[in-house]
Amino acid sequence: MENKHIDSSFDKDLNKINNNLLKLGTLGLNQFEKCINNFGTQNLEEINQVIAFDEKLDELDDKIQKSGFEIIALRSPRAIDLRRVIVALKISTILERIGDYSRNISNRTKVLIELNYTDLPGVNIGKMGQKTQQMFEDVLESYTNEDDKLAIKVRNSDFKIDKMHTEYYLEIISSMQRNKKLAPIGTHLLFIAKNIERVADYVTDIAEQIYFLVNGKMLSDHRPKADETSLKIPE
């Protein structure tokens, strides 16, 4: 971030909100990475840690919202400064929501452990999570470097997550149709898959905000989508 304001305390305020946002991004990524790993390892202690840690993300989001509000009120930021503050506020809210999804996935993983969960054929939640995690890492890098090309790449990756989600959705329904005893497990898996798909959507929202930050305009074309779960009737 370029720091050349005549009033250097303005730079300090902007740096503070930027650093807190990067911190929230890193914490959010760690939470998501852990919840995906824990889904595989079923380590209850680690799962509980993720659930408990979510409030730290909420606190940091509150801090960012407060400092962004103060910058707008006291500094009247313009142009790139205005975009930086507005985008920080939006991304912070998104990261807080991603944190909620990580917590929800963790809660459902605990239930799955109680249900003696084993993998369903054709459903690889871990793979979907890792691909989303990669998008998450890339979007944070894109923000740090204000790299709009990487942001577009992240945005276009969402298509793959949508496809996986649709595929797993159909497989899970199919498994539940074959064996009705799998309904409780299948239901939680549907929600977990949906949560991961939503995280990828949110990461895509962040990518679009980064594009706006760099270019001062929104991406005009429609986002590539492939989630057909609301359109398809399982056979």
Next chain:
Amino acid sequence: MNLKNDELTKSINTVGDVFVKDARIKARNVNVFYAEKKAIDEVTIDIGNKEVISFIGPSGCGKSTFLRCFNRMNDTIDICRVEGSITLDEENIYDKNVDVVPLRARIGMVFQKPNPFPKSIFDNVAYGPRIHGLADNKSHLENIVEMSLKRAGLWNEVNDRLISPGTGLSGGQQQRLCIARAIAVSPEVILMDEPCSALDPIATAKIEELIHELGNDYSIVIVTHSMQQAARVSKRTAYFHLGKLIEVGKTKDIFTRPQHNQTEAYISGKIG
């Protein structure tokens, strides 16, 4: 000078749309010199009909100097020389046959410091219509004064003391009196040179509200150091730096995503 707009566009370095469809004032390749020093450098811009446009830029950038070209106020400075072409409704205002007195009625001006005449409130507003012979009789003159004070948002505050001295009003009221004085002669364009810099926030808000209303009937060019004010009152903003017109565009674009890095630096407080 008979260059077409397309040809001119190639010859200027300003970013953004300097031309508008319904221009009242057209400034073309304007240079202003104070003795040998060039204060304005090849500035080309249109001022549209009934548009409010702000000129912004750091001190010494030439924005006031350029503003003063529009009603030939620079003529009063001996060492000042203006080159290029400025027209009002296609009429060259620098033509040797142009009388500056009626010109300054058509293009009125409001200054940084309120400067009412040492006369009554009524006579301040009546002064212009009288010298330009705009009133047919006493009641017509009274009507012009009343309408002008109403348009300037001052009538309700002064209608019971029109014979009191204008200099006895508060700073904000004096400035609105000066605006009433300017509009009493039915100008086409109003130039405002930092009209609120000596006023408190409430008086400033009243002037800005007035600018919004007057913008429905007049072209208004406002020079301001307050970027918030430029953002609030104008539809178009022009950024000057070291005598050059760097960028001009819609105010909402200039303040959210300026095209030129010098504009960006100035409006975000990185150069002054």
